[in-house]
Amino acid sequence: MRKAVRKTASFQDKGFMRISEVFHQNQPAISFEFFPPKTEAASQELFQTIQQLVPLKPTYVSVTYGAGGSTRERTHDLVVKLREETNLLIVSHLTCTGSTREEVFQILQRYDEHGIHNIMALRGDSPKQEPANRSEPGFRYALELVTFIKKHFPHMGIGVAGFPEGHPDTPNRLKEIDHLKAKVDAGADYICTQLFFDNRDFYDFCERCELAGVRIPIVAGIMPMTSRKGMQKMGELALGARFPGKLLRAFTNATDDAQAERIGINWATEQVLDLLEHNVPGVHLYTLNKSKASLQIYDALGIERFDTLAQCQNAERPPTKSRLHRS
Numbered sequence: 042m043r044k045a046v047r048k049t050a051s052f053q054d055k056g057f058m059r060i061s062e063v064f065h066q067n068q069p070a071i072s073f074e075f076f077p078p079k080t081e082a083a084s085q086e087l088f089q090t091i092q093q094l095v096p097l098k099p100t101y102v103s104v105t106y107g108a109g110g111s112t113r114e115r116t117h118d119l120v121v122k123l124r125e126e127t128n129l130l131i132v133s134h135l136t137c138t139g140s141t142r143e144e145v146f147q148i149l150q151r152y153d154e155h156g157i158h159n160i161m162a163l164r165g166d167s168p169k170q171e172p173a174n175r176s177e178p179g180f181r182y183a184l185e186l187v188t189f190i191k192k193h194f195p196h197m198g199i200g201v202a203g204f205p206e207g208h209p210d211t212p213n214r215l216k217e218i219d220h221l222k223a224k225v226d227a228g229a230d231y232i233c234t235q236l237f238f239d240n241r242d243f244y245d246f247c248e249r250c251e252l253a254g255v256r257i258p259i260v261a262g263i264m265p266m267t268s269r270k271g272m273q274k275m276g277e278l279a280l281g282a283r284f285p286g287k288l289l290r291a292f293t294n295a296t297d298d299a300q301a302e303r304i305g306i307n308w309a310t311e312q313v314l315d316l317l318e319h320n321v322p323g324v325h326l327y328t329l330n331k332s333k334a335s336l337q338i339y340d341a342l343g344i345e346r347f348d349t350l351a352q353c354q355n356a357e358r359p360p361t362k363s364r365l366h367r368s
């Protein structure tokens with residue numbers, strides 16, 4: 042394995058910040074997640090969304106990763122484009138199963154060269170997938186990826202996934218926290234959670250983490266549901282996610298899509314307000330590449346917006362008007 046060449050120039054870039062630093066600021070991190078678009082039309086739509094969301098001055102944005110050739114390239118291209126065209130702090134997701142160590146090294150090196158220094162280190166959903174070249178060693182769990190990044194790119198910031206309602210592969214919830222703790226001990230800087238609809242699951246998860254000695258920031262993953270179809274899809278993607286009866290009833294009683302959307306956004310807004318009142322270190326909004334829900338949540342929180350991209354280029358996020366300052 043070659044040695045990673047550390048590019049000092051990118052450290053001086055204004056966009057560079059190790060993710061752990063954002064949690065030392067005196068207000069909660071608010072971040073957005075995007076996925077790489079598959080078509081030109083979807084790409085244009087995403088960049089419109091980004092134009093609308095950049096003035097909200099998110100603390101950082103993250104881009105999901107799909108294993109496999111073309112999807113992998115799309116993540117890379119989007120991350121680099123965001124890096125070049127915006128002032129956003131970017132976290133790039135990276136999954137490890139199905140890739141060789143050399144492949145992962147090359148991906149990380151390319152990010153390093155482009156000034157992307159924060160990685161969400163994940164296993165991915167196809168653990169049985171073998172690397173293309175079976176003679177080369179691969180990865181089994183995200184823990185191995187965290188260790189690998191720490192070894193070869195020690196200056197990079199690392200996020201890992203957490204599952205307030207449990208991960209389907211590990212029914213033993215005590216063991217699951219042990220596995221999470223191992224990722225933290227290996228060098229993760231923060232945890233971002235799977236989506237959840239009942240904040241009590243998140244608070245309970247935080248308490249269990251604390252008891253296990255996990256003392257890094259835990260960012261709450263919130264997905265504003267905007268349609269009944271979206272809910273069905275999430276039921277599949279986020280296996281095990283619990284949809285509270287109250288939310289399901291409201292969705293079932295919705296007379297049309299517009300009402301279902303209002304219900305979903307209101308639910309997410311209430312969740313975010315409650316989380317911030319509980320002084321969470323961060324809230325991560327799964328945007329699904331749309332801006333409406335995030336804009337409405339910001340408005341409901343009373344966070345001032347910049348009017349133009351130019352205004353926010355070199356400024357801090359505006360102060361929140363309401364009760365959101367952390368003491």
Ligand SMILES: Cc1cc2nc3c(=O)[nH]c(=O)nc-3n(C[C@H](O)[C@H](O)[C@H](O)COP(=O)(O)OP(=O)(O)OC[C@H]3O[C@@H](n4cnc5c(N)ncnc54)[C@H](O)[C@@H]3O)c2cc1C
Pocket residue numbers: 104105106107108134135136161162163164165166181182183184201202203208209210211216217220221224233234235236262
């Ligand atoms: C915030 C977030 C972002 C995500 N982004 C993406 C993305 O961009 N692309 C994508 O493809 N997927 C993404 N996922 C999905 C994720 O890849 C899957 O949920 C995956 O199944 C678990 O990933 P992990 O990193 O938590 O894996 P791991 O930490 O490796 O855990 C996976 C399972 O293995 C168990 N385990 C860990 N270590 C051991 C051990 N030593 N022995 C036995 N069992 C063990 C864990 O308890 C868990 O059940 C994301 C998930 C979240 C929550």
